[in-house]
Amino acid sequence: AERLSFTAPSITATIQEGGSLYQAQFNYEQHGEWEGTILRKTINADGTVDHDENATGNWDAAKVLKDTGSSNRNIWTVLPGAPYIGNWNNWTTDDANKSEIEILFDQTGNTVLDYHNTTSNCSSASGVENGTDDDVEGLINFVRGQDYFDYNGNCNITEDKDHLLGDIYHSQLVEIGTPNATTNVIHVNHESYWRAKNNYQSFSNSLQSRKNIIYAGANDGMLHAFNAETGMEEWGFIPPFIASKLPVIINKELDGKTRTTYDKDGNAKTRSGGTNAIFGVDGSPVIHDMFIKGLKMDGSWETIPSWHTILMIPYGRGGAGFSVLDVTNPCVSCGQGPLHMFSIFNDAINNKVLVADDEGNITEHSYVRGGINIRKSEEALQATK
Numbered sequence: 001a002e003r004l005s006f007t008a009p010s011i012t013a014t015i016q017e018g019g020s021l022y023q024a025q026f027n028y029e030q031h032g033e034w035e036g037t038i039l040r041k042t043i044n045a046d047g048t049v050d051h052d053e054n055a056t057g058n059w060d061a062a063k064v065l066k067d068t069g070s071s072n073r074n075i076w077t078v079l080p081g082a083p084y085i086g087n088w089n090n091w092t093t094d095d096a097n098k099s100e101i102e103i104l105f106d107q108t109g110n111t112v113l114d115y116h117n118t119t120s121n122c123s124s125a126s127g128v129e130n131g132t133d134d135d136v137e138g139l140i141n142f143v144r145g146q147d148y149f150d151y152n153g154n155c156n157i158t159e160d161k162d163h164l165l166g167d168i169y170h171s172q173l174v175e176i177g178t179p180n181a182t183t184n185v186i187h188v189n190h191e192s193y194w195r196a197k198n199n200y201q202s203f204s205n206s207l208q209s210r211k212n213i214i215y216a217g218a219n220d221g222m223l224h225a226f227n228a229e230t231g232m233e234e235w236g237f238i239p240p241f242i243a244s245k246l247p248v249i250i251n252k253e254l255d256g257k258t259r260t261t262y263d264k265d266g267n268a269k270t271r272s273g274g275t276n277a278i279f280g281v282d283g284s285p286v287i288h289d290m291f292i293k294g295l296k297m298d299g300s301w302e303t304i305p306s307w308h309t310i311l312m313i314p315y316g317r318g319g320a321g322f323s324v325l326d327v328t329n330p331c332v333s334c335g336q337g338p339l340h341m342f343s344i345f346n347d348a349i350n351n352k353v354l355v356a357d358d359e360g361n362i363t364e365h366s367y368v369r370g371g372i373n374i375r376k377s378e379e380a381l382q383a384t385k
Helices: 061-068 095-105 133-144 191-197 200-206 378-384
Strands: 004-006 010-012 020-027 035-043 174-176 213-217 223-227 233-237 258-262 268-272 286-292 306-314 321-326 339-347 352-356 362-366
Touching: 035 061, 061 233, 095 133, 174 286, 191 200, 191 286, 200 286, 200 306, 213 306
Parallel strands: none
Antiparallel strands: 004 020, 010 020, 020 035, 174 213, 213 223, 223 233, 258 268, 286 306, 306 321, 321 339, 339 352, 352 362
16 A cells, blocks of 8 residues: 655754744655655744745755756765765766766675666667666666656656655754854863864854755665755765665566556556665764864865864664765855765675775775673773772
8 A cells, every 4th residue: 555654853943933844754655766855844933834835935855856857966975986076976877987886886796687678678768778787877867866767657768757855764854054062161071161172163153154954864875965945955975885785776577567556645646667665874864063183175184173064874774884974064056065084884794894985995894703891891991990
């Protein structure tokens, strides 16, 4: 059965001041990527919620993204041979990008299958050929929003899907704007003392015009950054080890398969083709301002510490791993943007831990058998002393 489900609502500001309510919704799809969206609804001064979709300030992220189109999105990952800094849009089929992304697809042993070929349902479609070269490009474009697996059944596999945003399931929404942590010192052991001591207020003042951004993980394989005011997608980040999972969505048995599904209003629609639904970026973002030796905007490392807004995104049911980004400057249209610091993944199937550095270079670390005694922990040694 088809159903419309909801994740927990995220409420910003305060009702007394007149704030906003953001709510993620998703629609179950059989044999396909589940459809998701984020709705922004204004909270009136009297505490009531304005549910009118066309009311000033209200938006539907999926509809805004559909109007944007797949070709106009900024989607990026971290690739050693295809830097993202400068355009934040290296998830493309350009030769250099494609070859690097294909390496990521193979990183954990998953394989891109030959879904479209000269004997498949859409054998006459543009670009279809035997082998997986076209399917690698198709998978890249599908993640961007193209209907490569022919959901609408017309064998036009280069047009945009009817719905471009995947489901936001377990991931909570986080809104971040101007740095606003307290510097009211109460005790030298409190974090506010550390902020005051290291001139956090100057950092905050320098970013008073920073856009409010909604961050959310989705099972289309991305961490999404949406403009809180307009609902436009600023950018989408595909963690390198989630990219390695994306070939799993390809299911050759669904080629040409016809089925009937229903939208949230109960209207029937015919679907064709299909994919396996997966968990992608399914964890909740955690954000904190940190005083560290971080990355500069050109990608080089600092030699002295400064303040940075750091985001960690765990993959949740998408896998035992996480990525850490610097989102001090989240506005790619302003010539600045997020920075990848590192990603970690526990590949339990192949018994190894994978680490991607800031440039996307991946190293493998084998499991090491051993043991640890709690009496040897720093806390135990301190207690003993």
